[in-house]
Amino acid sequence: MSAPSEGATVGARSASPAPEDAPPVCARGLVKRYGDITAVDHVDLTVRAGDVYGYLGPNGAGKTTSLRMALGLIRPTAGTVELFGRDPLVVGARALQGVAGFVEAPRFYPYLTGRKNLELCAALDGGEARERIGAALDIVDLAPRARHKVAGYSHGMRQRLGIAAALLREPRLLVLDEPATGLDPAGMRDMRRLIRRLAGEGITVLLSSHLLAEVEELCDRVAIIRTGRVVYEGDLAELKRTAAGDYLLRTTDDVIAARVCNSRPDIRQLRHHGSELRFSADEPAVAALSIALIEAGAAITALAPETASLEDLFFRLTEGDQGDSGAHPEVSEASQSNGGSGAAQPAAVAAGGHR
Numbered sequence: 001m002s003a004p005s006e007g008a009t010v011g012a013r014s015a016s017p018a019p020e021d022a023p024p025v026c027a028r029g030l031v032k033r034y035g036d037i038t039a040v041d042h043v044d045l046t047v048r049a050g051d052v053y054g055y056l057g058p059n060g061a062g063k064t065t066s067l068r069m070a071l072g073l074i075r076p077t078a079g080t081v082e083l084f085g086r087d088p089l090v091v092g093a094r095a096l097q098g099v100a101g102f103v104e105a106p107r108f109y110p111y112l113t114g115r116k117n118l119e120l121c122a123a124l125d126g127g128e129a130r131e132r133i134g135a136a137l138d139i140v141d142l143a144p145r146a147r148h149k150v151a152g153y154s155h156g157m158r159q160r161l162g163i164a165a166a167l168l169r170e171p172r173l174l175v176l177d178e179p180a181t182g183l184d185p186a187g188m189r190d191m192r193r194l195i196r197r198l199a200g201e202g203i204t205v206l207l208s209s210h211l212l213a214e215v216e217e218l219c220d221r222v223a224i225i226r227t228g229r230v231v232y233e234g235d236l237a238e239l240k241r242t243a244a245g246d247y248l249l250r251t252t253d254d255v256i257a258a259r260v261c262n263s264r265p266d267i268r269q270l271r272h273h274g275s276e277l278r279f280s281a282d283e284p285a286v287a288a289l290s291i292a293l294i295e296a297g298a299a300i301t302a303l304a305p306e307t308a309s310l311e312d313l314f315f316r317l318t319e320g321d322q323g324d325s326g327a328h329p330e331v332s333e334a335s336q337s338n339g340g341s342g343a344a345q346p347a348a349v350a351a352g353g354h355r
């Protein structure tokens, strides 16, 4: 029912069991080059069972290209991706068992009705997919329009029909490329509710988005991609903590203040900015620090939380080349200098320059 790569709606029924405890998505070292352009540059992703995983990045960051590789629609220049432990390029369509979704936008025959399009999808899938059409239309709230031609559907209705098509396959993993983009606020809200509902039913969701608020509302884990590179992967809650936990400190004695801060393990990511110190910490650590500073003889002239919002952090992570040298502040380097291991430490990027 759709072209194999553009606007592809992908999926297969979960007919045979996937390997036990293999994660729904495991990408390692994924690279895609188009001539001079490196669309995806050594991306590692792990989507765990039960995640609502946000793949977040600005336009052109490489989200769609990554998802296409994940679904076996295009061949990586390098690297591997496995779905429930199976590589689509090795085992073919069998890797898509239990996987459904769409990339860019779902495509349907415009001169056929929504229901007829779903019937064609179900016929391709075989099995009991056809019996699920009514329920799928109900879930996406399209039952009243199912007998209308898709040509007359709004953008939001087509998106929802795409999800209905995916649901025919009873997916365990749903891959959605910017499912709410182009929808009006009510359409976005409905799409988010729908995704939450599906996640609540135990479907693992990998969705791409360039909207931080959307990801914030829906996702528990995220990867943030910029110019093909993942600059943060991990818990959204952890990213939020980083955004909220930055403090600025000025005292009457810079040397004592730095020594006291350095001696306290709960004062993290200490940075010097002229006569100010900046660090990450939680509130109890800041309270204890204030006492320690006074006891050590450094009177506090300013101790204030930095107001970096999650949105600021997103921009720091996705708008890179503002450092003094003009170099891109790569998180991996920054996180190493902070003793980071593997996962990027987003606050470390702030040290590389911001806007």
Ligand SMILES: Nc1ncnc2c1ncn2[C@@H]1O[C@H](COP(=O)(O)OP(=O)(O)OP(=O)(O)O)[C@@H](O)[C@H]1O
Binding pocket: 034, 037, 038, 039, 057, 058, 059, 060, 061, 062, 063, 064, 065, 066, 210
């Ligand atoms: N088939 C192609 N040929 C050449 N360049 C491509 C091709 N597909 C993608 N690119 C380039 O790869 C980069 C990443 O594109 P991609 O579509 O993956 O970004 P995206 O994050 O999905 O962006 P958007 O938010 O706009 O959908 C862009 O520079 C794009 O121009």
Ligand SMILES: [Mg+2]
Binding pocket: 063, 064, 065, 104, 177, 178
């Ligand atoms: Mg895209």
